[in-house]
Amino acid sequence: MGKRTLLSFSPQIKVIDATLRDGGLVNNFYFEDDFVKKLYQMNIQAGIDYMEFGYKASSEIFDKNKFGKWKFCDEKDLRDIVGNNDTDLKISVMADVGRTNIDRDIIPKDESVIDMVRVASYINTIPAALEMVENCSKKGYETAVNIMAISHANESDLQEALDLIGNSSADGVYLVDSYGSLYPEQTRKLADKYLNMGAKYNKFVGIHAHNNQQLAFANTIDAVACGVNYLDATVNSLGRGAGNCPLELLIGFLKNPKYKLHPILKFIEEEMLQLKKSGVVWGYDIPYLITGVLDRHPSGAIECIKKGRTDYANIYLELMGLE
């Protein structure tokens, strides 16, 4: 793969702000409209390439009274924020395998302000994910498959999944470190594997990292050095558990002059400090280190933090299954 230098920049790089989508997993998608509008403006000013608003979840599976609107991303709610979105910022949504009524809820692209549909799938549901991809692709959307929990996949299964995606209509594929357990050395090896597939089938490769071991930013920029082009990040790391690659660090790193750090810092001081004060809890903490080191889903850590537990040594033994 072509190695990049730190002083140059690649116009192929695209930054996806996943603040609402991954952040919605923390507060059940209850964001104030004003917050969402300001985030949208921030992304435009900062030169961000995509803003992911949330999920296209099925209202038969999830009760609309129990989640904020960005769990569902109805066309009307999107348009209330972005109008016809006559900007360079593209709009993305995520659709989970088995949780999306794709025939009903994904309308033809020419009737929608959405540009990209990203399908999130575990490795064992890739065929179902690709059925969704074909559906969205035919309707005119950019599409990608986010293979989650990649640290638990074995190498031959991953290769098979990548080849299936390669032969599909998907425009791209994401390396997703759901458990924040990957070390940069592992990320670089995986990125090379994905990029080989991408080169063979002409697909973009992206990365979505979690910060359980304070490695989300490091894993992301090491993937960039390998040639990965689509980069997920969230403002202030907002996201499930330990959160994601901080957008402010990523934009500080990228050398393309179209990216601006100032609007992001402004948004942090005006909105994110307030969100944190309001009681929304996320970000690196010792229990996430523990699930990260153990390569486990962060749910156990999230539970401990909700309960206010700080008996870290016991939590470690419990999560290892020794107590």
Next chain:
Amino acid sequence: MGKRTLLSFSPQIKVIDATLRDGGLVNNFYFEDDFVKKLYQMNIQAGIDYMEFGYKASSEIFDKNKFGKWKFCDEKDLRDIVGNNDTDLKISVMADVGRTNIDRDIIPKDESVIDMVRVASYINTIPAALEMVENCSKKGYETAVNIMAISHANESDLQEALDLIGNSSADGVYLVDSYGSLYPEQTRKLADKYLNMGAKYNKFVGIHAHNNQQLAFANTIDAVACGVNYLDATVNSLGRGAGNCPLELLIGFLKNPKYKLHPILKFIEEEMLQLKKSGVVWGYDIPYLITGVLDRHPSGAIECIKKGRTDYANIYLELMGLE
């Protein structure tokens, strides 16, 4: 340089707990004796190789009434904690160029519990640092030179400094990212440069990273992959500004079974949470991101945080020199 795998471990790796020494820069070295004793016990239980207690600062230059005892590390104060230190944990102190009365304050090794003296120097004071190294080396100590602010040194100066150190009695040399501005790619290149010198002159190479861009841990483990053996870390990142490589993440990563995470987690819950509650302020925050991205000394960021400023966008413009 020999590349390491993630599953093996190298017995040559040594972990230095710099919690008191770098942490002392946050609270003027005012640690309770009980805290220090528990930290010493924690290091023994966790299999840590060295504990750095503080500085050997000159009492002619620094007023003993204005700093805690670990700014000076008098032999008596050390022995109050460690007795004769009949353990496998070695004891280290730091001596700054121009701030140490080395003839008076560094006694012969066979009269001291100290094992290693690390001399901290900017690149332009390496000759003075090496004079101190020869002095300490003759007295029987292990010695190392910590070249600070390496991100501001040019390549030919650095090569000259490394060759001077190579030809000295120093046992080792440290790559110090004082401003937390190095990206892993740069760290790997610098590590290779240091390791070439180390191989030529038979010196160990160490790393001391700061967390301004959440890269202290990533830079440290990437240096390990290159072959760097002496690793600085601090409990909970305690240290100046954004702090250091977190010891708990490093020990979670290292595969040598002699290292134990449990006592460190226990110490965090019993001591560090309390230290934080008591008002000692450290760790990653947006102003440190800004000085890190700008490759500046963190003093400007520390000032902003002391004042409680959260106008990050203005801080960014100010620190860039635009306002």
